[in-house]
Amino acid sequence: MEDDAEPVTGANRETRTWDDSLLAVRDLDAGYGDLQILSDVDLDVRDGEYVTVVGPNGAGKSTVMKSVFGLTNRMAGTLTFAGSDITTTPPEEIIHLGLGYVPQNDNVFTSLSVQENLEMGAYILDEVPQDALETVYDRFPILRERKDQQAGTMSGGQRQMLAMGRALMLEPDLLLLDEPSAGLAPDLVDDMFDRIDRINDDGTAVLMVEQNAKKALRRCDRGYVLVDGQNRYEDAGDALLADQQVRQDFLGG
Incomplete structure (x- = not known):
């Protein structure tokens, strides 16, 4: 700190270097x-x-x-x-x-499942990194429990966790x-x-x-x-x- x-x-601020x-x-x-x-x-x-x-x-x-x-x-x-x-x-x-970004609104694909959303977070890669996926599930256990659930049916807090998880897929x-x-x-x-x-x-x-x-x-x-x-x-x-x-x-x- x-x-x-x-x-x-x-x-009067001075630019920091x-x-x-x-x-x-x-x-x-x-x-x-x-x-x-x-x-x-x-x-x-x-x-x-x-x-x-x-x-x-x-x-x-x-x-x-x-x-x-x-x-x-x-x-x-x-x-x-x-x-x-x-x-x-x-x-x-x-x-x-x-650099990963989680916007405030419209931050999940509502028609896709939880796991499909997470996989979309790694779309720039040739294949989904399974170690990154497991890390996200470990950080947000509710996502593992609901990996087949459609994102649009989740609560606001769960959607926020999903959006963060998707951004973390590229570590x-x-x-x-x-x-x-x-x-x-x-x-x-x-x-x-x-x-x-x-x-x-x-x-x-x-x-x-x-x-x-x-x-x-x-x-x-x-x-x-x-x-x-x-x-x-x-x-x-x-x-x-x-x-x-x-x-x-x-x-x-």
Whole structure:
């Protein structure tokens, strides 16, 4: 955890240079068509790190995730992943580099079975890696129990586990999670975060956008607070939780 990280604000922040960054986003302007959502955004994730992006609704959090995965109009700035410049790389090529993405909505093939969904996660390979499939089933035992069930008949929490499992079939170095607790019953939220913790503990770096900011910041190594499409604060997760200004403005006190 980065205890010496200093909070940064949009007006006076200094660009960080971390030679060991797995993902480095620099001065990113991005949006949809001609509509710009992000302005001058910086973000880093190091190998094995757990990073969370929080902020008010409409701050551009999901746009950051989509931009990293090549799903927006990236207007300016640079993105590098595992030493490769991915600023103009499309999603179908990014996935080959070791980056997995789980969107918030429409993240499973509802007409396919659980196992067929997982096999689709390895579609770029010549054959389904059985060791990766077994690892996913070990992480999410309910998926093994329901491997023949049609995904569209599963609960929201089970679908979310399936979507994560499918993204893990290629054993990515970095997993992007967009609002993984959205729509889950309160008693399932902690369980979902526990599963994400274990994925990170096993060596997969995680970059997560999350509406449940307090729970997310308690678990992550570092956090970013995004406001109006710009960096507002960056610090260790527990430091952001302890910052009175951050708590008052963004975490409900």
